[in-house]
Amino acid sequence: MATKTTIHDIASFLNVTASTVSRALNNNPRISENTRKAVLKAAKQLNYQPNNIAAALRNGKSNLIGVIVPTADRAFFSSVVRGIEEIANRLGYKIIICQSYDDYSKEIQTVEALANARVDGIIASIGKETVNFDHYNDLLKKGIPIVLFDRTTDQLAVNQVMIDDYQGAYDAVSHLVDEGCQRIAHFTSPVKISIYKERLRGYTDALKDHGIPFDDNLVIESNLQLEGGRQSMLQLLELNKMPDAIFSASDYGAMGAMQVLKEKKIKIPQQVALVGFANEPFTSFTDPTLTTVDQLSLAMGHVTAELFFDQLNSLDKQIPQRTQKTVLQPQLIIRQSSLRSSGRV
């Protein structure tokens, strides 16, 4: 097991000091070209690997970014993370990914652990349960930059990136109306974090703007998972008058509805049209394929990371901060499950 070489090893090898080696490796202009070359050569020869830990301690900067997501195995989040990672790597940063599992105490622990690991900042999507944000505010007080994406909050004075959930929902419902639907149900979550609030608002506003009365019975709450969607659908089927369309705040919820409808031999979209939300990979594989709202996850990752690093750099330069919200426009992906009017797909 080779003992690791340090700049001191290189220094004594070349009969100079560690200072010189350090400067040479960091392209400090005060080092002569000859020395620099000699150092680089010796470094290669001795198989030198810089110790980022030591540099981090000295510089107070780890080049590590903490990323907190509720869960990494959901297409949306893993895709955002990928976007973040692409930008981060390009700038010489690595990311530490942590999952909160939508658990409040786990989120607190995670934030603290990342702070102790001396990450240079945190990019997070907050958990569903989280209503108190002290753990994030503590970081802000210490000057650790934070950027939130998707699941955001106005209770923190930080930069945020989200999609326009309101508009996405509005577009989805408008589309259903255009297709001739008049009795449109909505699947939502009982936990009213902003994204679900906004989607509900988009739904009701779209109805209003199209002169369709709002019916409380048509708004069904569930966990928005597959089973939740199934239950919600069964609940709708017990109404005197069935809806002719469903706008679900999640693709999984819509999928549950689709399963039940198919089991009951109810035709999609002729009898009931369906629209989901998130553009999960499976939505293009169902039969019929599922109309949904794309959240531009990769782009969101990119934008979030760019915003984060902008902030990080301006912090260095003592540029005063103003928190900003970046809102991305989602895109309605029209597929078979909502296309009643014609054969076009």
Add this chain to the structure above:
Amino acid sequence: MATKTTIHDIASFLNVTASTVSRALNNNPRISENTRKAVLKAAKQLNYQPNNIAAALRNGKSNLIGVIVPTADRAFFSSVVRGIEEIANRLGYKIIICQSYDDYSKEIQTVEALANARVDGIIASIGKETVNFDHYNDLLKKGIPIVLFDRTTDQLAVNQVMIDDYQGAYDAVSHLVDEGCQRIAHFTSPVKISIYKERLRGYTDALKDHGIPFDDNLVIESNLQLEGGRQSMLQLLELNKMPDAIFSASDYGAMGAMQVLKEKKIKIPQQVALVGFANEPFTSFTDPTLTTVDQLSLAMGHVTAELFFDQLNSLDKQIPQRTQKTVLQPQLIIRQSSLRSSGRV
């Protein structure tokens, strides 16, 4: 912006030295109970957060584990990662996730960057292109433990966790034979990393054991993505005699075939039965639902992490290592796409 408190701040606050504080915080038995309590109290009062970087430098141990996957936004990998993270967190470690994007030079860079970040070890699934393993061997020489999962190699003397791809394929094909299929095609990758080699071997052996002649025309190579599956299917349709079943080494490939078959009004499974591989989330949402081989991704993450930490601990104790392969048995998930014999699902 509060300047961060260190053990020295606590020390001077209590009129003791940093040594005492450090020992108290680490539950060193040589510290009196009174002092310990006082230190803990002061730490809380001064809002002390340990600096892991400093400890890492001193201890030569970062409590960080590097995890390298080809891509984090594939269900299988993100699920394994989740499994790894669960175990790691429980043991006080955090993981740094890096994506190689199946790019050889990116993989080399990543390994090096993780080494520089002084991770305590690496858990990896190697890229498709990778045929030279020097970058990993360099780490081994430095005593950094490595465990591989899923995409492994015999060219590295490290612990490995994989599923029995051979058996998974063998079971899948046997199942198709049981369902009465006699002309079974196979979708595979031109890149013959071990997983694809093993699945091909399972396919051929199963045919042989059931007395079905091997037909070269029925083995189609593609990238195994959706489009690849479509192309492969079209290729098969041009044969004089169509196959009556397809075993695809990936779910996406099977999905492509399903799409083409449905477009051509060819009945699944009556005319052509389908089996995929990986149990991607969408496979239970297709119509017909797709028979596939589950890879126990979460379990694989758990097992891999446990193996890794066992090794890490025994390294500390200077226990001699013997590399071992852990092979998990995959599970055939039988769904509609392959069930010809009866109505049971």
Add this chain to the structure above:
DNA sequence: CTTAAATGTGCAATCGATTGCATGTTAATA
């Protein structure tokens, strides 16, 4: 009452890289 053992803290070095300041050398200018 003396001596040895047990107990609780402090001192100072260490991990490896970085950097302000000082010093020595060479080249350029008057």
Add this chain to the structure above:
DNA sequence: TATTAACATGCAATCGATTGCACATTTAAG
């Protein structure tokens, strides 16, 4: 030739936590 500027490198402190060894105090044993 003297003087100064420009250049190249070294010295030593620093980042924060840890730990072997030394020292002082208390307790127990003889």
